[in-house]
Amino acid sequence: MFNGGLVNEAIKHPRGKGVIAVRAVWTNLAIDVNNKSHLLIHHIKNDMFVGTWCLLGLESHSMIPRETIVLLKPNEVTEEISQGDILILGRGAVSKYATNLIEPKPELTQAVEIGRDKLRGVLSPSALLGTELLAFHDPSDEITARDLEFVWSCDQHYKSEFAYIGTTIARYTLEFKLSGKAVTARSIIDVLSPIRSFVLDASEEMCLGLPRKKGRRGEDESELFEPVVTAKAASVRFRVHPSSSSRTKSLETSRPLKLLSELLRKANSGDSAGLRMELESNLKSVDESLKQIEAIVKSARRQRLEFSATDARIPISLGNKALSTIKSAETIYQRIEKARGAIYAVDLHRRWCRVSTDDKKDWRLGFFDDLEEDVRGNYPRRVEIEFETQTRPDLLLGRGRLLSIRDLENPNPLI
Amino acid sequence: MLDESMVLYCRMPLRSLKIGRIIMRKMPMDNATCFDLFAWKYGRGRKLRLSMTSEDPELCKYFNYLGSLGSTYMDTEGNIIITIHDKGGATPATWYEELMHAKQFIDRGQCSIGIGGTLDAWEVEVADCLLVNAVRLGLTEEEKNVATRSKVKYSRGGCDV
Numbered sequence: 065m066f067n068g069g070l071v072n073e074a075i076k077h078p079r080g081k082g083v084i085a086v087r088a089v090w091t092n093l094a095i096d097v098n099n100k101s102h103l104l105i106h107h108i109k110n111d112m113f114v115g116t117w118c119l120l121g122l123e124s125h126s127m128i129p130r131e132t133i134v135l136l137k138p139n140e141v142t143e144e145i146s147q148g149d150i151l152i153l154g155r156g157a158v159s160k161y162a163t164n165l166i167e168p169k170p171e172l173t174q175a176v177e178i179g180r181d182k183l184r185g186v187l188s189p190s191a192l193l194g195t196e197l198l199a200f201h202d203p204s205d206e207i208t209a210r211d212l213e214f215v216w217s218c219d220q221h222y223k224s225e226f227a228y229i230g231t232t233i234a235r236y237t238l239e240f241k242l243s244g245k246a247v248t249a250r251s252i253i254d255v256l257s258p259i260r261s262f263v264l265d266a267s268e269e270m271c272l273g274l275p276r277k278k279g280r281r282g283e284d285e286s287e288l289f290e291p292v293v294t295a296k297a298a299s300v301r302f303r304v305h306p307s308s309s310s311r312t313k314s315l316e317t318s319r320p321l322k323l324l325s326e327l328l329r330k331a332n333s334g335d336s337a338g339l340r341m342e343l344e345s346n347l348k349s350v351d352e353s354l355k356q357i358e359a360i361v362k363s364a365r366r367q368r369l370e371f372s373a374t375d376a377r378i379p380i381s382l383g384n385k386a387l388s389t390i391k392s393a394e395t396i397y398q399r400i401e402k403a404r405g406a407i408y409a410v411d412l413h414r415r416w417c418r419v420s421t422d423d424k425k426d427w428r429l430g431f432f433d434d435l436e437e438d439v440r441g442n443y444p445r446r447v448e449i450e451f452e453t454q455t456r457p458d459l460l461l462g463r464g465r466l467l468s469i470r471d472l473e474n475p476n477p478l479i
Numbered sequence: 480m481l482d483e484s485m486v487l488y489c490r491m492p493l494r495s496l497k498i499g500r501i502i503m504r505k506m507p508m509d510n511a512t513c514f515d516l517f518a519w520k521y522g523r524g525r526k527l528r529l530s531m532t533s534e535d536p537e538l539c540k541y542f543n544y545l546g547s548l549g550s551t552y553m554d555t556e557g558n559i560i561i562t563i564h565d566k567g568g569a570t571p572a573t574w575y576e577e578l579m580h581a582k583q584f585i586d587r588g589q590c591s592i593g594i595g596g597t598l599d600a601w602e603v604e605v606a607d608c609l610l611v612n613a614v615r616l617g618l619t620e621e622e623k624n625v626a627t628r629s630k631v632k633y634s635r636g637g638c639d640v
Binding site for chain 2: 067069075077085089090091092094095096097119120122123126127128132133135175176177218
């Protein structure tokens with residue numbers, strides 16, 4: 065069960081530096097003195113994650129009537145808490161709905177239970193939207209219209225037809241914030257194009273197991289994995305969600321986005337070996353993907369982009385460090401090798417050959433026109449090859465570019 | 480369960496008080512002494528602290544802003560701080576209310592607010608005790624109204640603002 069609260073007011077508390085007292089409508093918040101670990105609270109402002117707070121304790125005040133105030137101390141904080149902000153306990157997600165069709169109309173902001181699964185939420189009257197509903201749930205859960213038909217508060221049963229108006233992290237989401245002074249449509253396209261390319265290509269490889277194609281993408285495939293981009297009003301922020309197509313429900317379309325998030329974080333932390341390892345364990349087209357990540361980071365650097373994700377909520381800025389990490393990941397295993405083995409397949413049209421070397425490795429090597437005559441001949445035959453590769457040395461299947469090839473024995477002893 | 484004898488602690492001055500095996504007779508007591516006795520009886524092995532707004536101007540401002548006369552705070556490690564807004568006109572009922580809450584925190588440890596929260600039920604208990612002991616505590620009409628309103632609000636869940 066996921067819980068959270070809608071903030072009514074936040075006041076500085078005299079009990080310690082940075083400690084704030086929060087008046088909020090909580091769906092449920094518990095203090096367990098036997099559990100010594102601090103409960104982490106995620107702070108959402110204007111539909112964006114802006115930081116995390118630690119729960120310090122509860123303060124029960126004798127007011128008219130008595131009220132409970134929650135004390136929080138900053139953990140990783142970029143913004144102050146203010147009225148209308150959403151606080152989520154732990155790793156929950158929240159979705160926002162609105163309606164004018166609700167019976168009876170609620171007069172006060174109140175904690176509610178939603179649908180058969182008794183999801184926790186906060187129902188509040190809104191001047192602009194009629195009645196607003198926040199539903200706290202598991203990030204991987206989808207809330208259906210049927211779930212929202214019935215809403216219960218402690219003393220009231222509401223019947224309603226809610227419409228989805230926005231999500232904070234209903235699905236896996238990448239968030240990009242453009243912080244440059246002049247943000248033009250061109251700069252937005254500059255940022256989003258390489259992200260879209262990576263998501264589409266990685267989706268095909270990860271979800272369908274298809275090899276990467278050269279040239280233009282087919283419309284059907286693009287439609288199947290096309291990421292959804294939403295913009296937040298009054299700020300230059302973009303959220304990239306997995307495809308919303310009903311056809312892709314079973315395809316785990318959030319996987320490429322999770323991979324992209326992981327790769328960008330590794331690039332930012334300077335872990336080039338980890339970056340390459342992550343790519344190799346998820347994708348076959350490592351070099352092409354690295355080029356796409358490089359394009360994303362280059363455009364991010366140009367547009368001074370800040371990036372965050374559902375599972376990594378503190379924003380990072382992608383800059384020179386990330387770029388140099390990617391560069392070193394490109395060349396981390398780059399080397400020239402010599403080997404002996406048997407050439408057993410050749411495609412002279414696409415210019416590649418396959419060689420099984422004596423150390424039980426299989427190489428798929430591309431070559432230029434000048435080597436065509438040397439490659440041509442009878443197969444299989446023993447050869448000595450020199451090639452350039454970036455494949456990890458411990459892998460049995462590798463790719464590379466052929467530099468030279470020499471026959472070890474006469475392919476046709478009669479000539 | 481709430482302790483009926485606590486009502487005695489909060490009457491000023493107290494002429495007779497029995498705590499455990501110690502019997503004190505004809506001893507005038509103020510509320511701070513009451514807290515010391517309360518801490519002696521219930522706060523063993525815990526960090527139970529009393530804080531007065533007259534000793535801290537910032538705390539005084541905070542309580543003035545909230546319009547509160549007292550509070551009971553429990554942190555995630557079980558430490559409890561009772562704060563009395565003595566500069567803002569805290570009454571014996573305020574002391575009683577906060578000591579009651581502290582006792583609830585001590586006895587039950589775990590507490591929660593919101594849907595199905597335990598703290599709502601605790602508020603009703605305290606309001607009930609205040610109303611039952613209204614005469615002994617010398618509750619004013621306004622204090623009785625506050626207790627009644629608390630009881631009504633938290634009997635039905637108390638999750639609105």
